[in-house]
Amino acid sequence: xxxxxxxxxxxxxxxxxxxxxxxxxxxxxxxxxxxxxxxxxxxxxxxxxxxxxxxxxxxxxxxxxxxxxxxxxxxxxxxxxxxxxxxxxxxxxxxxxxxxxxxxxxxxxxxxxxxxxxxxxxxxxxxxxxxxxxxxxxxxxxxxxxxxxxxxxxxxxxxxxxxxxxxxxxxxxxxxxxxxxxxxxxxxxxxxxxxxxxxxxxxxxxxxxxxxxxxxxxxxxxxxxxxxxxxxxxxxxxxxxxxxxxxxxxxxxxxxxxxxxxxxxxxxxxxxxxxxxxxxxxxxxxxxxxxxxxxxxxxxxxxxxxxxxxxxxxxxxxxxxxxxxxxxx
Numbered sequence: 001x002x003x004x005x006x007x008x009x010x011x012x013x014x015x016x017x018x019x020x021x022x023x024x025x026x027x028x029x030x031x032x033x034x035x036x037x038x039x040x041x042x043x044x045x046x047x048x049x050x051x052x053x054x055x056x057x058x059x060x061x062x063x064x065x066x067x068x069x070x071x072x073x074x075x076x077x078x079x080x081x082x083x084x085x086x087x088x089x090x091x092x093x094x095x096x097x098x099x100x101x102x103x104x105x106x107x108x109x110x111x112x113x114x115x116x117x118x119x120x121x122x123x124x125x126x127x128x129x130x131x132x133x134x135x136x137x138x139x140x141x142x143x144x145x146x147x148x149x150x151x152x153x154x155x156x157x158x159x160x161x162x163x164x165x166x167x168x169x170x171x172x173x174x175x176x177x178x179x180x181x182x183x184x185x186x187x188x189x190x191x192x193x194x195x196x197x198x199x200x201x202x203x204x205x206x207x208x209x210x211x212x213x214x215x216x217x218x219x220x221x222x223x224x225x226x227x228x229x230x231x232x233x234x235x236x237x238x239x240x241x242x243x244x245x246x247x248x249x250x251x252x253x254x255x256x257x258x259x260x261x262x263x264x265x266x267x268x269x270x271x272x273x274x275x276x277x278x279x280x281x282x283x284x285x286x287x288x289x290x291x292x293x294x295x296x297x298x299x300x301x302x303x304x305x306x307x308x309x310x311x312x313x314x315x316x317x318x319x320x321x322x323x324x325x326x327x328x329x
Contacts, residue, residue, distance in 0.1 A: 050248075051291045052310065053241050054258040054299070055079035056174065056216060058113055058150055060087060065099045067265035067276045075287045078106075080296040082113035082150040082174075085138035093268070097142055104144050109295035111148040112136050112170070120156035125165075128156075132165045148296045149173040149212075157213035160206045163199065167212055172299060172308075178215035179240045180247070180255040183308040185209035187247070187255060196306040211301045211308065216258030220272045230278045237282050241291065253310060258296075 055072075057064045060083040072079060081103055087094040104110045112135040114120070120128055132149065139146045149170045156162040157175040166173050180187065185197035185207070192208035199210040209215070217240050223233050240257050247255040263269055265276040286293060300311045 050253070051241070051244060051289070052253065052256050052294055053286060053291050054216070054256060054294055054296060056150070056258060056260045056296065057081045057264075058260055058262050059117070060084055060095045060100065060113070061263055061266065062093055062095050062099070063264045063266040064261070065095050065103065068261065068274075068279060069103065071276075071280050071283050073106075075283050075293075077283065077286070077293040078108045078295055079293075080109040080111050080148065082111045083135075083139065084113045084117045084152075085115050085135045087117070093266075101142065101144070109148075109297035110139060110144045110146060111150055111174075111296060112139060112146050113150045114152050117152045119153055120151065120162050121159055125161060128162055128165050132162075133169050136169045147171045151175045154218075158206065158208075163206060163210075163212050167199065171211070171301060172214055172296060173212040174214045174216055174258065174260075174296060176216050176218045176221070176260060179217045179243050180257055181214050181216065181308070182209070182247075182255050183253065183310075185307070197301070197308060198306040214258070214296075214299075214308070216260045218260045218262075219274060220260075220262045223273075224271055230275055233274075234278060234281055234285075238285060241286070256299075256310070 055077065057068065057079055060081060064081065081100070083100060084094070088100065089096045100110060112132075114131040115135045115138065116131065118127070118131055120131060123131065136146050136149075147170060149166055149172075151157055151173065154176040156166075157173065163173075178188070182188070183197075184195060185192075186195045188194075188209055194207060194209055197207075197210050199207060199212060201207060219233070219237065222228065222236060226232070226236075228236065237259070240259065244255045244257055261274055261279075263273040264279055266273045294310065298311050300309050301307075302309055
């Protein structure tokens with residue numbers, strides 16, 4: 001004879017339902033915010049069919065901190081700032097250590113731009129070692145982890161001895177001369193028949209493109225070379241950051257634009273300068289068109305296969321939060 005089973009239905013109290021509903025609503029908001037942040041402003045690796053751009057600022061000028069940083073902050077963007085160590089607190093018009101540390105502590109990347117912004121190709125081997133190696137130590141002595149180097153005057157990336165020195169201290173190095181950097185170093189068909197980013201050929205010759213000759217587009221030099229007005233330069237900027245669409249199709253990211261700025265709102269050199277209003281318009285364009293802005297630190301190098309890649313979210317910090325951006329600009 002079976003025992004009788006009695007099922008009792010418990011009627012939840014109203015306050016219990018209220019707590020459950022509130023928790024589910026809160027969870028939904030958090031998931032929405034995270035997804036919005038990833039899609040609208042943040043940069044992560046392994047993104048497919050996405051537009052990315054790397055922002056660099058060379059020399060460590062104070063105008064970058066005073067004029068460019070507030071605009072970057074407004075849109076939740078981070079960048080790499082390449083510092084000339086002996087300019088800091090020694091040369092008028094350049095950032096001090098407090099400002100550099102603030103940039104770093106807020107999530108920006110800090111890279112080395114040598115000790116004295118010297119022409120490396122004109123120096124002895126010992127002098128090159130000092131400019132390249134000591135500049136990293138200089139930044140590390142101020143609590144800054146440094147992973148990349150930018151060549152002063154864009155000189156030295158084609159010099160084997162200089163590259164040997166740079167490779168001892170840095171994971172990556174950047175020069176200029178191209179709107180795009182190709183992650184497999186295979187896009188410069190007129191200069192090279194490479195299909196990977198190895199630093200040396202089988203004959204121990206230096207390759208044209210490698211992890212120590214990552215190329216970027218100099219925004220300010222483009223103005224000088226082409227006598228651009230602000231409107232002309234904005235058009236060229238838009239063209240440069242969208243050049244990647246020809247290569248990044250389907251699931252692969254094969255090319256990324258790196259934009260290099262020097263002066264920002266600096267009246268001392270109007271022809272070698274980015275006007276603050278122009279910079280605002282450019283950052284607004286990136287924001288409105290859902291570009292993922294990353295720094296040089298967010299690029300990695302795969303030894304097995306010899307290629308560059310964009311680090312995954314677990315390896316990099318997500319940039320910014322949910323920025324409040326007025327539509328009035």
